Amino acid sequence: MxxxxxxxxxxxxxxxxxxxxxxxxxxxxxxxxxxxxxxxxxxxxxxxxxxxxxxxxxxxxxxxxxxxxxxxxxxxxxxxxxxxxxxxxxxxxxxxxxxxxxxxxxxxGGRAFENDNLDHLEWMGRFIGRIHQVGHQQAFTHRPSISTKEYLLDAQKVILECPMLPSGIELPFKTIVQQLVERCCQAYQVADYTQLRLHGDCHAGNILWRDGPFFVDLDDSRMGPAIQDIWMMLSGERNQQLLQLETMIEGYEEFSSFDPRELKLIEPLRAMRMVHYMGWIAKRWADPAFQHSFSWFAEQRYWEQQILAFKEQLAALEEEPLRLMSGL
The missing domain is CATH 3.30.200.70 (Phosphorylase Kinase; domain 1)
Known part of the structure; x- marks a missing residue:
C-alpha cells in the first residue's frame, strides 16, 4: 500500500x-x-x-x-x-x-435528487427500507461502527491540533467544541438500538434520479442505527422536517420496521457529522487538492462561523426530538 x-x-x-x-x-x-x-x-x-x-x-x-x-x-x-x-x-x-x-x-447518469419533493422522499423511504432489509441480513466483520470515538473524540483532537486554528479565538473555539463533544457523547447512546449495515453517507449528492433514485458511493458504509440513512434527507424548518420524516418513514415501513426511539439520535448524529467533517478536512490538509477546494478552511472567518454553528447545535441537542405525527 x-x-x-x-x-x-x-x-x-x-x-x-x-x-x-x-x-x-x-x-x-x-x-x-x-x-x-x-x-x-x-x-x-x-x-x-x-x-x-x-x-x-x-x-x-x-x-x-x-x-x-x-x-x-x-x-x-x-x-x-x-x-x-x-x-x-x-x-x-x-x-x-x-x-x-x-x-x-x-x-x-441521472439528474439531481430533489430533497424537497415529497414524492421523491417517499421513494427514498422505500428504497432506504430495502437497503436496510438487506443490511439486516448479516453484520460487517471488518468495517467499523459509527462511534463517538471516531466522529467526536478523534476528530476533536485533530481539530484542536490544527495549525489553521486562529490564535485569537483559540480559547472560545476550544471551549465550545469541548462542550459540544461532551454533550453529544452523553446524548448518543446506541446500546439499546439495532445496529445494521448502512449506506452511511446517504445525502442528495450520493443519489442520482432516473425515474426513481439510484444510489452511489458506499465508501462510508458501516454499522450503525437506521436513522443515520434517513436524517440527512431532512431539510428546512421543523414543521417541514416533520412532514418529510413522516413521508419517508411511511415508505420505509413497507420494507423495514422503524424504531421511533431512534429519532432522539438525529441531533447527536448531526453534531457528530459537523465535528467529524472539520476533523476530516484538518486531517487531509496536506493533500493539495484539499487546500485548493477548501481554501476557506484557513480563514479566521470560517472558524468564527463554526463557533456560532456549534453553539446552535449545542442548543439543538437540548430541544425536544422530532416525533412522528402518526404516533409510531
Whole structure:
C-alpha cells in the first residue's frame, strides 16, 4: 500500500496502465468526477461503454474493509435495489497496481435528487427500507461502527491540533467544541438500538434520479442505527422536517420496521457529522487538492462561523426530538 495519501504519484499514465492491466482499453480522455476522499474518473472504453474507475485513498481502508463494501453493494444489486455495484473482473472487484487499490464501475447518469419533493422522499423511504432489509441480513466483520470515538473524540483532537486554528479565538473555539463533544457523547447512546449495515453517507449528492433514485458511493458504509440513512434527507424548518420524516418513514415501513426511539439520535448524529467533517478536512490538509477546494478552511472567518454553528447545535441537542405525527 502506498504511503503517499495525497495521490501525488497517481499520474494519468499510471491510471491508464492500471485500467489496461484488466484488458480494458479507454478510447477517451479521463474525466475527473467530484470526489475528495478518493480519485474517480469517467472514460469511454473501446466497446463504446462508459466506465468509472475509482482509486482508493491509501491508508484509509484495508483490503478486507473495501471488499466488504463491494459485497454489500453486490447484495443490494442482486436484491434489485438500484445501487451501482463494482464490476467483477478476473473474479475480483478490488484490484492493485503500483501500490494503489482501484475498482471499476459502470457509469450511471441521472439528474439531481430533489430533497424537497415529497414524492421523491417517499421513494427514498422505500428504497432506504430495502437497503436496510438487506443490511439486516448479516453484520460487517471488518468495517467499523459509527462511534463517538471516531466522529467526536478523534476528530476533536485533530481539530484542536490544527495549525489553521486562529490564535485569537483559540480559547472560545476550544471551549465550545469541548462542550459540544461532551454533550453529544452523553446524548448518543446506541446500546439499546439495532445496529445494521448502512449506506452511511446517504445525502442528495450520493443519489442520482432516473425515474426513481439510484444510489452511489458506499465508501462510508458501516454499522450503525437506521436513522443515520434517513436524517440527512431532512431539510428546512421543523414543521417541514416533520412532514418529510413522516413521508419517508411511511415508505420505509413497507420494507423495514422503524424504531421511533431512534429519532432522539438525529441531533447527536448531526453534531457528530459537523465535528467529524472539520476533523476530516484538518486531517487531509496536506493533500493539495484539499487546500485548493477548501481554501476557506484557513480563514479566521470560517472558524468564527463554526463557533456560532456549534453553539446552535449545542442548543439543538437540548430541544425536544422530532416525533412522528402518526404516533409510531
Amino acid at each position: 502506498s504511503d503517499d495519501f495525497s495521490f501525488s504519484s497517481l499520474t494519468p499514465d499510471l491510471i491508464l496502465d492500471a485500467i489496461e492491466s484488466l484488458s480494458i482499453y479507454p478510447q477517451s480522455g479521463l474525466i475527473a468526477l467530484n470526489s475528495y476522499e478518493n480519485r474517480v474518473y469517467q472514460f469511454v472504453c473501446d466497446d463504446n461503454k462508459r466506465y468509472v474507475v475509482k482509486f482508493y485513498r491509501p491508508q484509509r481502508w484495508t483490503d478486507q474493509q473495501i471488499v466488504e463494501e463491494h459485497i454489500f453493494a453486490q447484495q443490494l444489486a442482486e436484491a434489485e435495489v438500484p445501487m451501482v455495484a463494482p464490476l467483477i473482473i478476473n473474479q475480483q472487484s478490488l484490484h492493485h497496481h503500483q501500490g494503489y487499490r482501484f475498482t471499476l464501475y459502470p457509469s450511471v
